Amino acid sequence: MIDLRLVREQPDVVRASQRARGADESLVDALLAADAARREAVRRADDLRAEQKAASQAVKKASPDERPAVLERAKKLAAEVKAAEEEQRAADAALRAAHLAVPNVVAPEVPPGGEDDAVTLRTVGTVPAYDFPVRDHLEIGEALGAIDTERGAKVSGARFYFLTGPGALLEFALAQLAITRAVAAGFTPVVAPALVRPEAMEGTGFLGAHAEEVYRIERDDLYLVGTSEVALAGMHAGEVLDLAGGPRRYAGWSSCFRREAGSYGKDTRGIIRVHWFDKVEMFSFCTPEEAATEHARLLAWEEEFLALLELPYRVVDIAAGDLGTSATRKYDIEAWFPSQGAYRELTSTSDCTTFQARRLGIRYRDADGKPQIAATLNGTLCAIARTIACLLEVHQRSDGSVHVPEALRPWLGGHELLTPGMSLAAAPGPAAA
């Protein structure tokens, strides 16, 4: 939810933001109208309640003679209050609906345009040249005994997979490296629930435009999260946080589930787009003043991680029309996939300013001790399945083996290469962890 004061005081800013997103500008005026209507309804109900309270007191003090008349008046007022409260409830609901319909205000620096208008901020690393026909990650993974999508489909359906042998080890190696780096950077590591209640899903904005993407367990009224962001944001819902010492940072590990409705036919091969994967997600709570700086830090930590994996990538500044509902600004990191000859999204970091926190009631105390709405930010540290796919492709060799980045070796038995048919036992020598 955006700040209603901003809508009242600078509606043009919000209208401009809607234009930039390619969203409906009239929603802003609808919101203003709903806001005014609600305030009117509140005033009426408040005034009536005050009158009724006095009348109710009078009942008690009335002499036996006066009592019937006074009681009659109190009853009449009670009925009026009930009607006024009904109207207020309707006005509240209308305002909420209008409020939820408006996405976060786009930061002024965000590039204009839609999906194809992201601006590349920088390209890092060299795209490797291969003097042999490159294989895609599935072909490599199958040869290594690392990925099995056929049996994944047998057991669970399309877009499911098994990670086996070196693939399973890679999963843990990436998770370990990500969590280790996050802890070194001061994050609190968290293992978060993957099933959440509707309020958490709603509060983080995933039941709006993305509702079709979400798995729901109807029988228990729970949702499977598409990212641990949901649980991490919900973790402090309704709390007043102490942010005097700077941002509060969590690195959450969880499985993530996505229905991938509407992506039929896209990335059907391999494990780039799947219904389930595990992910280490960074999440920050901070003051609104710190948010933009924090966003840059999250991006820096993402870049540092890709550097450790020795993956070439580029950083793109997502255009206004392609921003998520909650984001004021978003950077994606796209890594090179040789089999596709293209950069594909590997991580994403969004600055949600106060948009999520307002809905979830996450606050902090300012210098005057007054509660204020906090800002929230999120960023992928490592989406494991897709990262494995990228690693296998980029680091492939002509003989079907795969180079292991040094940073991952401590968790891969010290091996410098993954080779078809290899033993997974630790490599001999001092390199072994």
Add this chain to the structure above:
RNA sequence: GGAGGCUUCGCCUAGUCCGGUCUAUGGCGCCGCACUGCUAAUGCGGUUUGGGUUAACCCCCAUCCCGGGUUCAAAUCCCGGAGCCUCCGCCA
């Protein structure tokens, strides 16, 4: 899955049986002032969170886990739900 207990304004707590100055008591913490030849003790005052109104102060409304209901009137009575705790059952 079954039975019982609990949830009060930062923390602890009185109040709930038997509805009405509950405008919610007290302690701790915190803030201010006073006093004292030291930032200790003491005394006095303040201290929930939202919303409405306002230039601001004031004032008004709501808020005793949440949502309904009964009533002129609900922290208090009734129904539903959530969370926590204890016990039984089942279980990785």
